[in-house]
Amino acid sequence: MRLEKAAEKLRLYGQEHILKYYDTLSETEKEELLRQIEQTDFSVISQITGEHIELKRGTITPIQAMTLSEIQEHEKSFTDNGLEAIKAGKIAAVLLAGGMGTRLGSDDPKGMYDIGLTKPVYIFERLIRNLFDIVDQTGTWIHLFVMTSDKNHEATTSFFEKQNYFGYDPEYIHFFRQEMAPAVTYDGKVYMESRNHIATSPNGNGGWFASMKNAGLLDLIHDSGIEWLNVFAVDNVLQRIADPCFIGATLEKNCKVGAKVVRKADPDEKVGVMCLEDGRPSIVEYYEQTDQLRNTKTETGEPAYNFGVILNYLFHEKSLEEICDTTLPLHLVEKKIPYINEEGVFIKPEEPNGYKFESLILDMIHLLDTCLPYEVVREKEFAPVKNKTGVDSVESARALLEKNGYSL
Numbered sequence: 001m002r003l004e005k006a007a008e009k010l011r012l013y014g015q016e017h018i019l020k021y022y023d024t025l026s027e028t029e030k031e032e033l034l035r036q037i038e039q040t041d042f043s044v045i046s047q048i049t050g051e052h053i054e055l056k057r058g059t060i061t062p063i064q065a066m067t068l069s070e071i072q073e074h075e076k077s078f079t080d081n082g083l084e085a086i087k088a089g090k091i092a093a094v095l096l097a098g099g100m101g102t103r104l105g106s107d108d109p110k111g112m113y114d115i116g117l118t119k120p121v122y123i124f125e126r127l128i129r130n131l132f133d134i135v136d137q138t139g140t141w142i143h144l145f146v147m148t149s150d151k152n153h154e155a156t157t158s159f160f161e162k163q164n165y166f167g168y169d170p171e172y173i174h175f176f177r178q179e180m181a182p183a184v185t186y187d188g189k190v191y192m193e194s195r196n197h198i199a200t201s202p203n204g205n206g207g208w209f210a211s212m213k214n215a216g217l218l219d220l221i222h223d224s225g226i227e228w229l230n231v232f233a234v235d236n237v238l239q240r241i242a243d244p245c246f247i248g249a250t251l252e253k254n255c256k257v258g259a260k261v262v263r264k265a266d267p268d269e270k271v272g273v274m275c276l277e278d279g280r281p282s283i284v285e286y287y288e289q290t291d292q293l294r295n296t297k298t299e300t301g302e303p304a305y306n307f308g309v310i311l312n313y314l315f316h317e318k319s320l321e322e323i324c325d326t327t328l329p330l331h332l333v334e335k336k337i338p339y340i341n342e343e344g345v346f347i348k349p350e351e352p353n354g355y356k357f358e359s360l361i362l363d364m365i366h367l368l369d370t371c372l373p374y375e376v377v378r379e380k381e382f383a384p385v386k387n388k389t390g391v392d393s394v395e396s397a398r399a400l401l402e403k404n405g406y407s408l
């Protein structure tokens, strides 16, 4: 992109300050900056400046979940079905590890975090060991796709290599990068991370399938006969991956997606809850949950919106291909964004100082017409590491791991 064109694009979005240091840059740096301006979608910023029209929610009604007792009743047939699908190579796993983990506050990718006490126990290692349980049980390697971002790709891939993939067959591990989006001040000015770099951050976990497609991975999926993708978050160290009973249940119920859920610990717990929206499966994020929604009861007196998602989904791959080009809503998320100030000094803020734009995987659920909310036992399957201390922290995850018999 030529300088004049870049300046015109920036003028259109009120971002002329991006070229402030242009004249002081080397030729290569100038080219880098112009390329970044060309590739960046600044139109998303209109969300902050108020030009964005809020997406209206449809009518929310409760959804039926498959509860623990129902699962127990059919456990054998679900599990047998799931094991058969795994052995036939129909199941692959997708690890979402492109996030910045800003709440945890480590400079390394979250998966490199060592939660061990007497020995190193890295989060990535715990997840691979969990996957190994099924690989060993079925005698079948399961393809694992790992989503990274520009911010953590090199660190993640070299860590896996250094750790010898924790014994997993590297032929079955495939890394791909997600896209980035500009990070901005509260009044919508793009931050600069250096004189020739716009501050960008990963664009949320909603674009994972589009990014897999862009990375050319669908050929591998088709050629290997993969039909289902079990997508999960990096930060739940008790994550059950390619769980045969869950797979079997989703297959038997003929749903396009299965979603592992837990009963909410209390009405105010910060988890998205499953529901129907205009008769289609959907999720209401915790910050959208009204008192009315929290207080609604079923006929038996149970809270009607009581099943929280834990970011473990089983997606029918062909159905994802059908919805892949649908644009997902963009969410504004407050974050700590490193930047250079007016004097050109690099600052790493201690508190959130602006917004990043994210599309979310939970918004994909509403695009599919059938979903099976599948209840799991919280203490056995949900130990998220979001913060250093307190709720959903390294401390709480350690306690849950120990309770489940893992030595740290």
Ligand code: UTP
Residues within 6 Å of the ligand: 096, 097, 098, 099, 100, 101, 102, 103, 104, 110, 147, 178, 202, 203, 204, 205, 232, 233, 234, 235, 311, 358, 386
């Ligand atoms: P979180 O919502 O906890 O975000 O991600 P985060 O960026 O990791 O952490 P904070 O909010 O900055 O502390 C939930 C899951 O989605 C992945 C994360 O890696 C995690 O597995 N994720 C999130 C991505 O892969 N890409 C993103 O852009 C955001």
